[in-house]
Amino acid sequence: MEYLMCHIEKELFGSTSEGTPVYQYTLINKKGSIAKIITYGAILRELWVPDKSGTLSDVVLGFDTLQEYEKKNSHYFFGAIVGRYANRISRGRFSIDGVTYQLALNDGDRPNALHGGVKGFYTRIFKAIPMKTPNGPSLVLKYLSHDGEEGYPGNLDLTIVYTLTNSNELKIEYTATTDKPTIVNLTHHSYFNLSGEGTILDHELSVNAYHYTPVDENLIPTGEIVPVENTPYDLREAKNLGEAIDPLKTSLTKGFDTNFVLNGKCGELKLAAVLKDRKSGRKMEVYTTEPGLQLYTGNFLDVKGKCGRYYSSYSGVCLEAQHFPDSPNHSNFPSTLLYPGKVYHQITVYKFDVER
Template sequence: MDYLMCHIEKEFFGTTFEGIPIYQYTLVNKNGAMVKIITYGAIVRELWVPGRSGTLFDVVLGFDSLQEYEEKNASYFFGAIVGRYANRIAGGSFKIDGVTYQLALNDGDRPNALHGGVKGFYTRVFKAIPMKTPKGPSLVLKYLSHDGEEGYPGNLDVTVIYTLTNENELKIEYRATTDKPTVVNLTHHSYFNLSGDGTILDHEIMINADHYTPVDENLIPTGEISSVEGTPYDLRSFKRLEDAIEPLKDTPTRGFDINYVLNGKDGELKLAAVLKSKKTSVRMEVYTTEPGLQFYTGNFLDVKGKGGKYYSPYSGLCLEAQHFPDSPNHSNFPSTILRPGEEYRQITVYKFSMEG
């Protein structure tokens, strides 16, 4: 049986500043692909996948120690599950049923709430349950976000399931329920570099989206859903990232930081993007049930990461499957409101293979 060939290992990773022990779980599938996940922020620290000649490459950015995640990750969100609300909310304010809720403004100089707040899910400690399944090793991570946490209403019961399948996929399943009307928008925030080091400028990318959501000077959607035709955001056919980023280098974002409106039906698993590295022959396909994909090219990376590597701008990129930014303030966007008796569910899959 395939599930008997997979491997799961648990080890102590460190103690938080508040004295909470953090554990790291290593999941290995039958092919030898491996992912390391810590209970702090449900963070994917390492993701080793086969490339040219069967060599394994670690394709995500991160830190070596828990202390570094606690001290530095508020600027980067390396590998974390982001919530309650991924991306930005204008003015940190939204209404549900006529009641206004105010969140912390934590987006630098911009007057926005970002990625769940000052102590979003990327800082929270999850309970972990390892499982061997016929599809590959899994880690079930649970967290109860209390009513009022970071300004959000309702007790939100969250479950995230990582599975490293025997098809070399990192599959992420999300579920959440609430006891009061609230907003929910969860995503995974790994920075990928399929070459294992250097920059992603020589990678090629395709994003399966005919439309995107233009933003204002604060990176908040204007409410329009515009065609990518004739814009730098048209990635419907493969482009080398260095060429794709060039027209955006003199803009405030210095690269991509934009939400794509994915082709296909919301709620159905569909191809969102393909990324590939000629250097390692690693190819990554992204599938999701979500309506949007935030594409960020690591434009402001500036930190020492794993193994003493320095992460400079464009050292990694994010493909964050999610609902649209600021959806609670745009009635024409897919709703992010979750009510009692409903269940938030989404699936995102990062599938790895070798080119050629």
């Protein structure tokens, strides 16, 4: 039974260690699905969608409290908007128009910049504007990243719009402008588990990609773009994730931590992946305008999450639509440069349905 109208609620979620208030917005669409988003990191904390019997479950991982997000999320990035540059940059170094910039190396023992830095967007407080639209409830989130923040040049004016559509899509639209040449690569970092419990090893996944970018011992792309055919990365046809992960368990990554080169044109909305859970009947299709999809199967999860649930390896899967890792250092990769007068724009849609 459909709700008569969409609904938005606001409540105080807590205050940061510096005393800044953080608010949680609850979006409810006409079908009764629910998304809960906080202004800290523009984090999607909860996403409740129906199974084949109509029962709602929360299908994303996260924490119960703001303090846990502050203390622990630099290791996991649960539900966050990641930037200014998602994924890895080798040696934390890149050049624009002959000027070299150095970022913090925050990727553990690897000499890389990761997910925007020590205080990337996943730690920042966004200004929120709730909106009711014909398509469903929306939350507009704004943040101004100042010139030099985490080593990146230019004042970056960022807008994120979450919409929980009345057809059970979570649509995320990103827009950014700069006053100085910079690099931008944004993504959404939810870990999905369509069963709402256990692991994702019984999920099925297909990825709409004929190629991927292999990496070196520091998980930095070699610069090659190679076919997935006859490799463990061939997910063109749906595969059980447990079976797909198995040959990778002895690898450096212990599972997928892989950038796929999506079929279709960069800038045009296209199908990127389909994730299914046969038990619940839930299906999630991912559409994006981005050229790449980083698949991460939660290989090193080891933390207590929401409602006392323990998240171990493979408790969730990330499907991060983005540009390729280390793109500023590979001229053959799609460019992540943004110049004054130009607009960064991306749309990614997570569409939910059920199969009975």
